Amino acid sequence: MITIDNAIRLAISLTLLFIGFQMGAIWGAQPGVNGWLYMWQTLFAGLMAIGAALLTVFAMFRTDAKQLERHNEIYALTLRRDILAVERAAHMDHFYRRLAGDIAATTGKVKANLESGTIRPSEDDIDALINLGKRFNIAVNMTLVKSAADFFGPRMAQVYEGLGFAMPGLEIGVNDLHKMNLARGNAADHNLHAEALRYIGDISHYNDSLVEFADCLVALGDRYQGLKRSSSPS
Structure with missing residues (x-):
């Protein structure tokens, strides 16, 4: 040829x-x-x-x-x-929605128990609150979500940054619950009671942000569907 x-x-x-x-x-x-x-x-x-x-x-x-x-x-x-990075992140919206739902349900239950006249929170209630803090930490530091951070819009980045700013305070709250739960006595019971209520208020404050971020993930995934189709080989 x-x-x-x-x-x-x-x-x-x-x-x-x-x-x-x-x-x-x-x-x-x-x-x-x-x-x-x-x-x-x-x-x-x-x-x-x-x-x-x-x-x-x-x-x-x-x-x-x-x-x-x-x-x-x-x-x-x-x-x-x-x-691919965006799609993986977008599929994690359910994690943030479930966490928001569990925060609302768990904090509502524990708060009702504390306001019913119980001074010292039960071990189950303390464990449930601590577990929420650990899951919040996972949500903020999730690798699949971080890998798509470069594609976040301004509002989405702002919400995600706000969740990150919440972490230090919530980690302190988890540590305080751990330490106070080890102490015994009337004063210790009242301190643990007050700390549990404070922690409930702190973590509940970010519930709406979790839901909004989940919505942002879905919107981000939808926005990239057109790019996926245009980049697919014909």
């Missing part, structure tokens, strides 16, 4: 060969034939030169087309990785 590159080489070789042939013919020709040979030599050489130039231009276009195709392939592969 003759490629464009080989055709260019052939055109140049034929041009040089013809020029050499014509020069030999001119040197050995009769004086009246020289003008005719010069004319045909010039015509042929010019046509071959034009052909070589056209083939060179075609080769350049072909190279540009291949480079563009490769660029599009690389972009599509990169885009698919981005879309």
Whole structure:
């Protein structure tokens, strides 16, 4: 199969060969034939030169087309990785919704128990509150979500940042519940009671943010569906 590159080489070789042939013919020709040979030599050489130039231009276009195709392939592969990161994060919306629902249910139950006249929270209630704090920590530091953080919109990034800012205070609250739960006595019971109520207020404050962030994850996934379709090979 003759490629464009080989055709260019052939055109140049034929041009040089013809020029050499014509020069030999001119040197050995009769004086009246020289003008005719010069004319045909010039015509042929010019046509071959034009052909070589056209083939060179075609080769350049072909190279540009291949480079563009490769660029599009690389972009599509990169885009698919981005879309994959977004899709994985978007599928975690249920985790944030469930956490928000459990925070509302658990804190409501524990608060009702504390307000019923019970001074010292039960072990189950304390464990339930501590578990909420641990799950909140997981939600904020989830790798699947962090990997898509570059694609968050301004509001989504603000909500996620707010959840991150909540972590230090909630971690302190979890540690305080642990320590106070080890103490015994009337004063210790009242301190644990007050700390549990304070912790309930703190973690409940971020319930709406958890739900909003879950909604943002779904919206982010929907927004990238169009990009997924456009980057898919036809």
